Amino acid sequence: MFNKVLGIAITGWQRFDHYTVLCELFPVALPTLAVCLLTIINGDFNENVHKTASNLLGFEKLLEIDTFPRPQPVGPPPLFPGGNIHNSCLQLGNCITEYHILMHHPSIEGAFSSYQIMHNRVNTLHIDQFLPRARILLMNIEAINVQLEGELNKIFYPTTVEEFLAVNINPFLEKLRKLVKDADLQIIFHSAPEEMQLNSN
Numbered sequence: 761m762f763n764k765v766l767g768i769a770i771t772g773w774q775r776f777d778h779y780t781v782l783c784e785l786f787p788v789a790l791p792t793l794a795v796c797l798l799t800i801i802n803g804d805f806n807e808n809v810h811k812t813a814s815n816l817l818g819f820e821k822l823l824e825i826d827t828f829p830r831p832q833p834v835g836p837p838p839l840f841p842g843g844n845i846h847n848s849c850l851q852l853g854n855c856i857t858e859y860h861i862l863m864h865h866p867s868i869e870g871a872f873s874s875y876q877i878m879h880n881r882v883n884t885l886h887i888d889q890f891l892p893r894a895r896i897l898l899m900n901i902e903a904i905n906v907q908l909e910g911e912l913n914k915i916f917y918p919t920t921v922e923e924f925l926a927v928n929i930n931p932f933l934e935k936l937r938k939l940v941k942d943a944d945l946q947i948i949f950h951s952a953p954e955e956m957q958l959n960s961n
Contacts, residue, residue, distance in 0.1 A: 768800055781927045782920070785912075787842025788849045791823045818843065824850070830857040842915060848908045852928065855901050859932050862897060865890045872943070882946045891943045898936040905929045 772793065774784045794813040799805045814823045818839025824832070831854035837847040862868070871886035905925065912921040 770796060770800075782924055785842075785845060785849065785916075785924070787840075787845040787915070790840060790842065791817055791819075791838075791846070795823075795825075827853070830854050842911075844911045845908065845915070848904055848911065852901070852904050852908070855897060855904065856932065858893075858897055859901075859936070862890060862893055863935075865893075868939075877942050877946065880946065880949055882950070884947055884950050887943045887946060891940065894936060894940050894943070898933070898940055901929065901932055901936065905933065 770793075772784075772789065774782050774786070776783060791813065794817055795805065795809065798809045798813050802809050810822055810825070814821070817823065820836050820838075823838070827850070832850075834847060834850045834854065837843040840846075867886035867889040872882060872890075876882050908929070909921060909925060912924060916924075
């Protein structure tokens with residue numbers, strides 16, 4: 761198709777336009793950039809390119825190429841500046857996948873709807889099926905939130921940090937906190953004497 765290639769342009773952006781949310785963080789994209797540049801220099805992607813990029817960026821093992829499906833094991837942070845952000849985002853990706861799996865649990869979809877909660881028509885045996893997982897997931901995302909906020913503040917402006925957390929973490933935290941709170945309240949309600957339950961309905 762082309763008689764002569766005059767050059768190769770590599771572009772990158774963190775938004776699709778000025779009015780869209782952040783879609784990429786440089787520390788998360790850096791491994792991809794390294795692999796792309798080495799592939800261009802080498803002429804194709806191969807095992808040597810993979811190893812070289814991994815070594816240059818300070819990965820203990822080969823950097824991840826297939827990031828889906830998640831969850832996947834996350835190794836120690838790579839040594840390049842922003843490596844902790846890269847790792848935290850991989851951990852966050854795992855948690856978001858676990859969140860979606862949790863929210864499609866039959867005991868949530870079929871036995872813990874907003875209608876059932878509003879009318880206190882919940883069987884606590886169903887709560888037992890998801891609440892322990894919800895608590896652990898909430899704790900994990902809260903830990904990632906604290907870690908990411910600290911690491912992001914070392915590199916980005918406060919408004920960027922605020923936006924990233926507001927878009928990528930806070931919605932999951934809010935929904936999980938509500939889920940856990942509603943479940944706890946239902947357990948308290950259904951453990952009360954029957955006459956108290958009747959009075960509160």
